[in-house]
Amino acid sequence: MIGIVSHDADLHTQEVTRHLDRLGAGHLLLDTSHVPTRTTLTTRQHPDATWEARWGERDLSDVHAVWWRRPQPFVLHDAVTRPQDRGFALGECAAMVAGIWACLDAEWVNEPDRDEAASRKMWQLQVASRAGLRVPRTLMTHDPAAARDFLAAEPGGAIYKSFSATPATWRETRPVRDVEVGMLDQVRYAPVIFQELVPGGRDVRATVVGDRVFAAEIRADRSAYEFDFRIDSAHAPITEHRLPDDVERRLLDVMARLGLRYGAADFRVAPDGAHVFLEVNPAGQWLFVEYATGQPIAAALAELLVRLDRERAGARADALFA
Numbered sequence: 001m002i003g004i005v006s007h008d009a010d011l012h013t014q015e016v017t018r019h020l021d022r023l024g025a026g027h028l029l030l031d032t033s034h035v036p037t038r039t040t041l042t043t044r045q046h047p048d049a050t051w052e053a054r055w056g057e058r059d060l061s062d063v064h065a066v067w068w069r070r071p072q073p074f075v076l077h078d079a080v081t082r083p084q085d086r087g088f089a090l091g092e093c094a095a096m097v098a099g100i101w102a103c104l105d106a107e108w109v110n111e112p113d114r115d116e117a118a119s120r121k122m123w124q125l126q127v128a129s130r131a132g133l134r135v136p137r138t139l140m141t142h143d144p145a146a147a148r149d150f151l152a153a154e155p156g157g158a159i160y161k162s163f164s165a166t167p168a169t170w171r172e173t174r175p176v177r178d179v180e181v182g183m184l185d186q187v188r189y190a191p192v193i194f195q196e197l198v199p200g201g202r203d204v205r206a207t208v209v210g211d212r213v214f215a216a217e218i219r220a221d222r223s224a225y226e227f228d229f230r231i232d233s234a235h236a237p238i239t240e241h242r243l244p245d246d247v248e249r250r251l252l253d254v255m256a257r258l259g260l261r262y263g264a265a266d267f268r269v270a271p272d273g274a275h276v277f278l279e280v281n282p283a284g285q286w287l288f289v290e291y292a293t294g295q296p297i298a299a300a301l302a303e304l305l306v307r308l309d310r311e312r313a314g315a316r317a318d319a320l321f322a
Helices: 011-022 083-103 112-118 121-130 144-152 184-189 245-258 287-293 297-321
Strands: 002-005 027-029 041-045 051-055 065-068 107-109 138-141 158-161 192-196 202-209 212-219 238-240 262-269 275-281
Touching: 002 011, 002 297, 011 027, 011 287, 011 297, 041 083, 051 083, 065 297, 107 297, 112 121, 112 245, 121 138, 121 245, 121 275, 138 144, 144 184, 144 192, 202 245, 202 297, 212 245, 212 287, 212 297, 238 287, 245 262, 245 275, 287 297
Parallel strands: 002 027, 002 065, 065 107
Antiparallel strands: 041 051, 138 192, 158 192, 202 212, 202 262, 212 238, 262 275
16 A cells, blocks of 8 residues: 555646556555544554554555655644644644654655755755765855855856745745845845856756656746746746766765655756756656656656555565564
């Protein structure tokens, strides 16, 4: 059985489950927004070291592989109204669910703690640089003086972006212009990521599934906003792309160092042709690439989950009869 931590309205989940059905693989949707109002969770630890868990009516003992796709916020009962009570209830739900994840005898794509750690942009750049990938000159600071010095040393221009994003706080990558330079004192309120501007407007999204890499070139320079293809993706042509062998090898090394089996990595192609690593999203989107290029990314992910499920189930069976 393959567990999928997501929700049924997610298009990526729908596409992967379609391929799992084609492969005859059983799967179970683990929607955390159903906790604690629509789904009951129960675990039991026995003196003989056996452990059991139920997600609603489903026994989790047969879950051998889990896809960490889109965990949803818990939805509390309406009767819990006081802020301190709601905070306590949310914390208890989080502790219960995290305990279940830790105790499952399953392979993960990606393991939640590694997924969270790998999302840290500072660490990504350090790992990528040590793996031999070219990375942009980068400053992360909330010191206005440091920001001014960095920008003054970048005559070719610079961009700035946030460390993280939610639907309510999402910000696109933006160029640093004169108006932003005049507002640098506001950097003291929260850290900002500044990077050298890599010109050209040629982006590469490299989607990694296990040891397979599906790369696509995205021409942001042909859209209305060359600094971030997400702003006008409808007018940014997307075509299949071949990563240089050394870049692909080093990207897979980065994924291994980060502990990821899946990730959507972004590069920008510099004027000299070098692939400059920008970041990797451990839960990044890929359907827009698959639709544009025909690359079988969803099928590859389903196949990876099935392989991991069978390998873990086989290992468990071997241990039982050893």
